[in-house]
Amino acid sequence: MITLKSLLAMAGMLALSLSDTSAIAAPTKFPLIIENCGAQVTFDKAPERAVGLGQNSAEILLLLGLHDKMAGTAFWPSQVLPQLAEANAKVKLLTVEFPTFESILAENPDFVAAALPSLIGPSSKVAKREDFEKIGIPTYLSPSTCLSTKEVKDQYGSRTQMWNMDLLYKEIDELSQIFDVADRGQALIADFKAREAALRSRVSKDGANLSYVFWFSSPSPSADAYLGGKNSASSFIADLLGGHNAITSEAEWPTLGWESIIAANPDVIVVANLDRNRWELDKPEAKIKFLTTDPAVSQVSAVKNKAMVVMDGQAMNPTIRTIYGAEQVAAQLKALGLLK
Numbered sequence: 148m149i150t151l152k153s154l155l156a157m158a159g160m161l162a163l164s165l166s167d168t169s170a171i172a173a174p175t176k177f178p179l180i181i182e183n184c185g186a187q188v189t190f191d192k193a194p195e196r197a198v199g200l201g202q203n204s205a206e207i208l209l210l211l212g213l214h215d216k217m218a219g220t221a222f223w224p225s226q227v228l229p230q231l232a233e234a235n236a237k238v239k240l241l242t243v244e245f246p247t248f249e250s251i252l253a254e255n256p257d258f259v260a261a262a263l264p265s266l267i268g269p270s271s272k273v274a275k276r277e278d279f280e281k282i283g284i285p286t287y288l289s290p291s292t293c294l295s296t297k298e299v300k301d302q303y304g305s306r307t308q309m310w311n312m313d314l315l316y317k318e319i320d321e322l323s324q325i326f327d328v329a330d331r332g333q334a335l336i337a338d339f340k341a342r343e344a345a346l347r348s349r350v351s352k353d354g355a356n357l358s359y360v361f362w363f364s365s366p367s368p369s370a371d372a373y374l375g376g377k378n379s380a381s382s383f384i385a386d387l388l389g390g391h392n393a394i395t396s397e398a399e400w401p402t403l404g405w406e407s408i409i410a411a412n413p414d415v416i417v418v419a420n421l422d423r424n425r426w427e428l429d430k431p432e433a434k435i436k437f438l439t440t441d442p443a444v445s446q447v448s449a450v451k452n453k454a455m456v457v458m459d460g461q462a463m464n465p466t467i468r469t470i471y472g473a474e475q476v477a478a479q480l481k482a483l484g485l486l487k
Contacts, residue, residue, distance in 0.1 A: 172329030181321055184293040186276060188285045193327040194258035198241075198251055200273070201262025202227075203289060203466035207322055208260065209234050210467065211331045218254040221246035222266060225422045225461040225468075243423060248274040252282075260287045260322065262466065287322065290314045291380075291465035306378035306399060309386065310465045312343055319467075342470055343387070346477060349487055350389035357390035357485065360413040360449070363400070363463050364421060365428045368437050371402035380465040381417070384473045388486060390415070405444055415485070416449040417476055419460030431457040454483060 179190040196218040199205030205220040206228060214234040221241040241250050245266070251259065251274065259279055261267040267276050267286055279286045291314040316336045323332025361381035363373040375381025375392065376399050382392040393411040394401060416438065421429035428434055438450050449455060456479040462472020480486040 172323075172333045175324050175327040175329060179324060181287070181325070183321070184288045184290065186286075186288075188287065190258075190285055190325055194256075194285075194325065196254065196256050197258040197260060197326075198254060198256040199260050199262075200246070200251070200266040201289070202461055203262040203291075203464065203468070204260040204287075205235075205238075205262075206231060206467055207319060208326075209238075210335055211319075211323055211326065211328055213326055213328070214238050216326060218256050219251070221251075222262070223423070224464075225420070225459055228468075228471075245273050248278065256284055258285055258287070258325070260289075262289050262464070263292050264288065287325065289465075290317050290321075306376075306397075309378045310380050310383050312339065312383075312470070314465065315339070315467060315469070339467070339470055342474070346387050346470075346473055349477065350387075357385075357388070357414040357480075358393040358411070359385040359390055359415045359417060360393050360408060360411060361385075361417045361419070361458075361463055362434060363419045363460055364426055364434075366426050368428070368441070371404050372408065373400055373402055374408075375463050376401050379463070380469045381463050383465075384417075384462070384469060384476060387473050388477055388480070405441070409443060409447055412447055413449050414452075415454045415456065415476075415480070416447070417456055417458050419463055420457050421460040429460075454480075454485060456480060456483075 175193070177190060177192055181188050181190070195216055197208060197213070197216055198218055199208050199220045201222045202224060208217055209227070209231045214237050217238045219239040219241045222245060223243045227235040239254065241254070259267065265271055266273050267279070267288060269275060276286050276288070291310060316339070319332050319336050323329045359381070361375035361384075363375065365372045374394050376397065377392050377395045378397070379399055385392045393413040394403070396403070418431045418434040420431045423429060428437070435455055438444055438455060444450060456476050458472045458475050459468055462468040462475070477486055
């Protein structure tokens, strides 16, 4: 039986080859100035005590082999990638949820990388970028989460175009420059590009254009469901596999009632596996039990045809996990005979 853990481990094997010297990049020249999400950030030297806020930021630093330059991490919806577990164990975990500003400063950081605006953005309850700037700590926010909130009134923002891996490659490249390990960054980018190309090559041009719903979680079966919006990383996965997102909301993370999801009638429902255990429906088995036992929802095409697949919930965020998630979904759909 192929488990979620084994899929993650197999999908990440290539990322271990960061010692490959085929990717040659020039050393960083300091001071380094980077334009990041509307802010200009100056680095006088490579960080020595970085804090990774959010799973994506932490895992990129770990994939770049920087665990010895990390003073701490926080906010982990899922467990660390299996191939990074040993390195991650050497880095202090502040909390799997939102940390306090004081707990971050207690680690005496000289750099903070954040995966989400909710961690260092203008409305963050943790801290704002200017809070760190006032005490001379440079910050970096994932380019994938520099979202617009002008068109859609949603706390998680919206996108005018579908997310794609170019934003991730930009993030990896810039972080590798900040730490003066550009060669490692280029090797990691080359790995992800190869895996993205491999997935696209598997999809037949005349194959079925499957419609997907990506269900992250819900506080309860009667509550609205948190879903991947039409320009989200979830939609990128659907597109990568030759399909499309059945959810057309402009919001990055729309919440919809089950009547609307039933009306969308997707061919495939992707349910998230989350390790945080905030809600019972964070568990994929709880989601599938609801889908198959609810009198109305069980009549959706995806449920009737048993086209329900499990994916790491972090892959629904625009992160390094997105390509891993696409690989997980592809493997399960192949077993179901829905993909080649």
